[in-house]
Structure formats: structure tokens, C-alpha cells
Amino acid sequence: MRRCRVMGGAATSASPSVGSDSGSNMLWFYTxxxxxxxxxxxxxxxxxxxxxxxxxxxxxxxxxxxxxxGAGV
Structure with a gap:
């Protein structure tokens, strides 16, 4: 199993942002x-x-x- 390493506060450009319009975003179910x-x-x-x-x-x-x-028996 792979583990993601947390970088020291620097965000990479490959990570999806919360406001993106990607179809695979989990937040799309709650809009x-x-x-x-x-x-x-x-x-x-x-x-x-x-x-x-x-x-x-x-x-x-x-x-x-x-x-x-059960009481009647």
C-alpha cells in the first residue's frame, strides 16, 4: 500500500483544489x-x-x- 507524504506546507500544482470543476471530485455529490x-x-x-x-x-x-x-398457557 502506498502512503502519501505530507510536504512541509507547500502545495503541488497536481493536487485538485476544492473549487475545481473536475467530474471526479467527491464534493460534487454535495452541491x-x-x-x-x-x-x-x-x-x-x-x-x-x-x-x-x-x-x-x-x-x-x-x-x-x-x-x-405465555401467561394463558
Missing amino acids: DDAPGLKISPTVVLVMTLCFIAFVAALHVFGKIYRAKA
């Missing part, structure tokens, strides 16, 4: 020009917390259902 659904980080956080709460509720309901079903 307004990127295709697809545009969701803010706040919406993603809320959806994640709702999913966690839903899974926790399923666990609780499963325990209650199992306790009631």
Missing part, C-alpha cells in the same frame, strides 16, 4: 448540481431518531405480546 433527493442533515437526523424509536417500540410490543400469550 446543488447533484442529481437525486435533496435532504438536509436535520431531516436525516429526525428520520434516524424516528426509526430508532419505531424499532424500540416493536421490541416493547413484542415483549408485552409474548408475556400475555
Whole structure:
């Protein structure tokens, strides 16, 4: 595996800059020009917390259902 050496603060001209218009730039996915659904980080956080709460509720309901079903036997 190759390792990149960090030079003493001098930037080379071969390295891509943040503002470049190259198609292989990773930041292109996070611009307004990127295709697809545009969701803010706040919406993603809320959806994640709702999913966690839903899974926790399923666990609780499963325990209650199992306790009631087992008590009648």
C-alpha cells in the first residue's frame, strides 16, 4: 500500500483544489448540481431518531405480546 507524504506546507500544482470543476471530485455529490433527493442533515437526523424509536417500540410490543400469550398457557 502506498502512503502519501505530507510536504512541509507547500502545495503541488497536481493536487485538485476544492473549487475545481473536475467530474471526479467527491464534493460534487454535495452541491446543488447533484442529481437525486435533496435532504438536509436535520431531516436525516429526525428520520434516524424516528426509526430508532419505531424499532424500540416493536421490541416493547413484542415483549408485552409474548408475556400475555405465555401467561394463558
